[in-house]
Amino acid sequence: MERIGVVLGRREATPLEFWVGVEGEGLLRLDDLVVVEGFHPKVGKVRYFGMVDLVAKAHEGERFDTDVFLAVGGKIPVSLAYVAHVSVTRIVPEEFFPPDPGSPVYLARGEDLGLALYYDAMKNQRGSTRLPVGFLKNGEVAYLNLEFLNGVKGGHVNISGISGVAAKTSYATFLLKSLLESGVLEEAHQARVLLFNVKGEDLLFLDKPNLRLSEEAKEEYHRLGPPPTPFGSVRFLAPPKKGGEGILPDVETRLEGVKAYHWDLVQFAKKGLLPFLFTDKGALTNLGFLVAQVTEKLRRLAEGQKGPHLLVADWPAGELPEEVTFDDLGRVRLKSFPDLVRYLEYKLLGPETGEGEGDKTWTARQARGTLEAFIRRLRSSVENVGHLVRGDRKGNPPDPLEGGEQVHVVDLAKLSPQAQMFVVGSLLSDLFAKKERGQYRGRVFVVLDELNKYAPRDEESPIKDVLLDIAERGRSLGVILIGAQQTASEVERRVVGNAAIRVVGRLDAAEAERPEYRYLPTSFRQRALILPQGMVILHQPEIPVPLLVRFPFPAWATKREEVLEDNSAEALRREFF
Amino acid sequence: MAWRLYALELSHLEGPGSGEALSGATVWGAEEGHPASFHPLEEPWEARRARPVPWPEPLYFVDGRERVEALISDGRRLVLLGCVAAGAVVFAQGAMRLLEPRVRRVGVGLEEALHLGDLVYEPLPLEGSKGPEDLLTALQEGLRRARAHLEEGLAGTLTGGLLVVDGPVRLRREGPVLGYIKTHWAHYLPEDKEALLPLLKPGERTPMFRVRREGQELASWYLRLPLPPEGVRPPESGLLRVETPLQGDLGALADLSLSLFPALASHPVKDPRAPQNLLPVGGLERELARRMGSREVVARILARHLGGG
Numbered sequence: 001m002e003r004i005g006v007v008l009g010r011r012e013a014t015p016l017e018f019w020v021g022v023e024g025e026g027l028l029r030l031d032d033l034v035v036v037e038g039f040h041p042k043v044g045k046v047r048y049f050g051m052v053d054l055v056a057k058a059h060e061g062e063r064f065d066t067d068v069f070l071a072v073g074g075k076i077p078v079s080l081a082y083v084a085h086v087s088v089t090r091i092v093p094e095e096f097f098p099p100d101p102g103s104p105v106y107l108a109r110g111e112d113l114g115l116a117l118y119y120d121a122m123k124n125q126r127g128s129t130r131l132p133v134g135f136l137k138n139g140e141v142a143y144l145n146l147e148f149l150n151g152v153k154g155g156h157v158n159i160s161g162i163s164g165v166a167a168k169t170s171y172a173t174f175l176l177k178s179l180l181e182s183g184v185l186e187e188a189h190q191a192r193v194l195l196f197n198v199k200g201e202d203l204l205f206l207d208k209p210n211l212r213l214s215e216e217a218k219e220e221y222h223r224l225g226p227p228p229t230p231f232g233s234v235r236f237l238a239p240p241k242k243g244g245e246g247i248l249p250d251v252e253t254r255l256e257g258v259k260a261y262h263w264d265l266v267q268f269a270k271k272g273l274l275p276f277l278f279t280d281k282g283a284l285t286n287l288g289f290l291v292a293q294v295t296e297k298l299r300r301l302a303e304g305q306k307g308p309h310l311l312v313a314d315w316p317a318g319e320l321p322e323e324v325t326f327d328d329l330g331r332v333r334l335k336s337f338p339d340l341v342r343y344l345e346y347k348l349l350g351p352e353t354g355e356g357e358g359d360k361t362w363t364a365r366q367a368r369g370t371l372e373a374f375i376r377r378l379r380s381s382v383e384n385v386g387h388l389v390r391g392d393r394k395g396n397p398p399d400p401l402e403g404g405e406q407v408h409v410v411d412l413a414k415l416s417p418q419a420q421m422f423v424v425g426s427l428l429s430d431l432f433a434k435k436e437r438g439q440y441r442g443r444v445f446v447v448l449d450e451l452n453k454y455a456p457r458d459e460e461s462p463i464k465d466v467l468l469d470i471a472e473r474g475r476s477l478g479v480i481l482i483g484a485q486q487t488a489s490e491v492e493r494r495v496v497g498n499a500a501i502r503v504v505g506r507l508d509a510a511e512a513e514r515p516e517y518r519y520l521p522t523s524f525r526q527r528a529l530i531l532p533q534g535m536v537i538l539h540q541p542e543i544p545v546p547l548l549v550r551f552p553f554p555a556w557a558t559k560r561e562e563v564l565e566d567n568s569a570e571a572l573r574r575e576f577f
Numbered sequence: 578m579a580w581r582l583y584a585l586e587l588s589h590l591e592g593p594g595s596g597e598a599l600s601g602a603t604v605w606g607a608e609e610g611h612p613a614s615f616h617p618l619e620e621p622w623e624a625r626r627a628r629p630v631p632w633p634e635p636l637y638f639v640d641g642r643e644r645v646e647a648l649i650s651d652g653r654r655l656v657l658l659g660c661v662a663a664g665a666v667v668f669a670q671g672a673m674r675l676l677e678p679r680v681r682r683v684g685v686g687l688e689e690a691l692h693l694g695d696l697v698y699e700p701l702p703l704e705g706s707k708g709p710e711d712l713l714t715a716l717q718e719g720l721r722r723a724r725a726h727l728e729e730g731l732a733g734t735l736t737g738g739l740l741v742v743d744g745p746v747r748l749r750r751e752g753p754v755l756g757y758i759k760t761h762w763a764h765y766l767p768e769d770k771e772a773l774l775p776l777l778k779p780g781e782r783t784p785m786f787r788v789r790r791e792g793q794e795l796a797s798w799y800l801r802l803p804l805p806p807e808g809v810r811p812p813e814s815g816l817l818r819v820e821t822p823l824q825g826d827l828g829a830l831a832d833l834s835l836s837l838f839p840a841l842a843s844h845p846v847k848d849p850r851a852p853q854n855l856l857p858v859g860g861l862e863r864e865l866a867r868r869m870g871s872r873e874v875v876a877r878i879l880a881r882h883l884g885g886g
Binding site: 061063064066067070071074075076077078079 | 668
C-alpha cells in the first residue's frame with residue numbers, strides 16, 4: 001500500500017467526503033482511488049474507499065494574488081499545499097462515522113481498487129459478471145456489471161456526445177466486441193446484434209482487420225479479454241440503388257459482401273408497415289385512426305398472397321393508370337409502390353375525375369380533408385421509399401434473427417430521413433414482435449445512433465412508440481438497446497431514463513449543463529468538454545461515481561483506408577475459386 | 578499550587594507586532610551612539626549609491642515573536658503565561674525557504690513547569706523589581722528576554738553566509754551580520770550631518786559612522802527604501818538604520834545593503850508597516866504566528882483548566 005497523504009483537519013471530514021493533503025513527492029490525480037482506515041473503539045476498524053474528484057494546489061503564506069511574484073522572486077517564504085477532495089464510494093463495514101483528520105491515506109490498488117469499485121459484487125451463482133469496458137486512468141481494467149446491461153437487473157446503454165470526436169460508434173462497437181467475445185456473457189454465441197449504420201460507411205468494415213492496430217493496442221486487448229480481431233460473423237445489408245431494374249446495394253467503398261435489402265408489397269402489407277411512413281401522426285388527430293384503418297385493410301388484402309406483387313380485385317378497368325395491368329384472373333397486379341399509392345388514392349378518394357367518392361369500407365367515415373392529407377403524405381413518400389418497397393421481385397428485408405451471422409449491419413446512411421425512419425421502425429417492430437412471441441431465445445442487442453431523430457422528446461411517432469416499448473419492456477424480453485445521440489436533452493426521457501448504463505463522450509458546453517447530465521459530478525461534467533478521443537465517462541448503477549474509461553483502438557477497420565488486405569495465397573485462392 | 582486565570586490579555590500593553598517598539602526603542606546608555614561622540618567612518622559626508630551586487634548565499638533572516646497568553650494568579654502573585662517563537666528563512670538558489678521555527682511557552686514568574694492540557698509552560702524566574710507599578714512591565718520584559726534568547730539560540734545554529742536580524746545586533750557570530758532598525762527614537766547624528774537624511778533618495782545611503790553599545794563597536798548607516806508613490810513624503814519615511822559589528826570589509830557590506838534592503842522593501846498596500854518591514858520577515862512573522870497556535874484555542878484550553886479569577 002502506497003501512502004499518499006493524510007486526511008485534512010482544516011476542512012470537515014465526513015463519512016461521505018473528505019479532503020486529503022498530499023505529502024512529499026506523492027502524486028494524486030483526478031479519478032485516483034484511495035483508501036483510508038478509521039478506527040473507533042466501539043466499532044473497530046472501518047475502511048473508507050473513495051475517488052478523487054477535485055485536486056488543487058495553492059501557496060500558503062500568500063495573502064494577496066500578487067504575492068506569487070514575490071514568492072517566485074524568492075522574496076517571501078511560501079509553502080505549497082497540494083490537496084484533493086475525495087468522494088467516498090464505499091465504507092466497509094458500513095459504519096457511517098467520519099475518519100479522523102490526520103489518518104493516513106493510501107492509494108487503492110488491486111484488491112482495494114476492486115473493493116472501491118464494487119468489483120467483488122459483480123458475480124452471480126454461475127460466476128463472474130465483470131464485463132471489461134476499458135482501462136481506468138491508472139491502467140487497471142474497468143469493469144461494469146453485466147447484469148445491468150443484459151437485462152437481469154437492468155438493461156440498455158445510452159451514449160451521448162457530439163459527433164466526430166466523442167467516438168460514440170467506436171465505443172458502442174468496442175462494447176459489443178467485449179460482450180460477444182470476452183467470455184462473460186453466457187451463451188454469447190446465441191446473442192444477435194443489429195447495428196444501424198447511420199452515417200458514412202464506417203461500420204461496413206467490421207469484419208476487416210485494422211492495419212493501424214499497433215502492438216501495444218493488441219497487448220491491451222489481451223489484458224482486457226476480447227481478442228484483437230475484427231468481428232468474425234457479420235452480414236452487411238444496404239438499400240438498393242435507386243432506378244434501374246437490378247437490385248444492387250447502394251454502397252461506395254465496400255464492393256463485396258454487401259447485399260441489398262428491400263420489402264415486397266405483400267410483406268409491406270402483411271407486416272403492417274404503413275404507419276412507419278407517417279412519422280408525424282400527431283399533426284392531425286384523425287390521421288392516426290385512418291392510418292390504422294388502412295393498415296388493417298392492407299393486411300387483409302394481402303392474406304394468402306405470395307407476392308412479391310400485390311393483387312387487387314376491386315379496381316375497375318376504367319380507372320386504371322396506363323402501366324398497370326390485369327393478370328389472367330382479372331385481378332390487377334400492383335408491381336410497385338407508386339401503384340399501391342394510386343390504388344389507395346382510388347380507394348379513399350374515388351376516381352381521379354373527382355366524381356364519386358372513396359370506398360366507404362376503407363375511409364372509415366373520415367372527413368375528406370383527412371383523406372386528402374393522408375394521400376398527400378403517401379405521395380410524397382414515393383420518392384423516399386419507392387426503391388425499398390417493391391412489387392417486382394421477392395423481398396429481402398433485413399432480419400437479424402435469421403441466417404447464420406451474428407452481427408447484422410444495416411446501412412441507412414444514403415436514405416432520406418423518412419426512409420431511415422421507415423427502415424428502423426419496421427425492423428425494430430418486427431424484431432420486438434418476434435421476441436414477444438418467443439421465436440428466438442438468445443439476447444438481441446440493437447445499436448442505434450441519432451436517437452434524437454427516432455425518439456424525439458416532444459413529438460409523437462410510431463418509431464418512438466417502438467423504441468419506448470423496447471426501453472421499457474425490452475430488457476425482460478432480452479432486447480437490449482445500445483442507443484446513442486448527440487444531445488440526451490432532446491431524446492424522450494423514458495428512453496434515456498431506462499438505460500442502466502450511461503456513457504458520455506465529449507459534450508458540448510451548453511449540453512453538459514442540462515439536467516440530463518446531473519448524475520455526473522461537476523468535475524466530470526467539466527471534463528466532458530475536453531475529453532480526448534478514445535476516452536468516455538461511464539456510469540453504472542452499482543458504483544456511486546462515474547468512471548473515466550479509456551478504450552483501445554478498434555481492431556477492425558472503420559474505413560476503406562484502414563483495411564488490412566489479406567494477400568496470402570490462401571485468401572487469393574478463396575477469392576477466385 | 579492552585580492557579581486561577583486572572584486575565585487573558587494585557588490589552589493596554591499590546592500593540593501591533595509586540596516587541597517592535599522595544600527592540601527599536603532601546604533606552605540608550607551614555608556610551609552609545611550619540612551626536613556628541615559622532616565619529617564618521619567614511620568621507621566625504623554625502624549620499625552614496627552603489628552598483629547592484631548579487632546576494633550572498635546562504636542569506637539568513639532571523640526574527641522572533643512573542644505573545645501574552647494569560648495572566649494567572651494563585652492569590653499571592655501574578656504570573657504571565659506567554660508564547661515566544663523564533664524562526665529563520667534562508668535564501669538559496671533563488672528561493673526563500675523556511676527553516677524549522679522554534680516555539681516555546683513560558684510562564685514568567687513560575688517556579689515549576691505548568692501543564693495545562695497539551696500546553697506546557699516552562700518556568701522563567703522574574704527579574705527586577707516587584708512593585709505593583711512595575712510588575713506588568715517586568716513580566717513583559719521577562720517575556721521579551723525569552724524571545725531574544727530564543728532568537729539568539731537559533732541564530733547561533735546558522736553557519737556561513739550572511740545573517741540579517743531584525744533590530745540591533747546583539748549576538749556574536751562568526752561571519753557577517755546585519756541588523757536593521759525600523760523606527761528611530763535615538764539621534765546618532767549631529768544636526769548638521771542629519772540634514773543629509775531628508776535628501777537621501779531611494780537606494781542611497783549615508784556614509785558609515787561608528788556606534789558603541791554595551792562594549793560592542795559597530796558600524797552603522799542610514800539608507801532610504803523605495804516607498805510608492807514616490808515623490809512627496811515626510812523626511813522620516815522609508816528610512817532604515819543598518820548596523821554591523823566593526824570587523825571585516827565594512828564598505829562592501831554597506832554597499833551590499835543597498836542591493837538587499839530596497840529589493841525586499843514591502844508595499845504599503847500589503848503591509849501597514851511598509852516599507853521597513855521586509856518581505857521575508859513579514860512572511861516569517863505570519864508563519865511564526867501560525868506555529869504559535871490559534872489564540873482562541875489556547876484561551877479555551879486555559880479557561881478550561883484554570884477557570885476564572
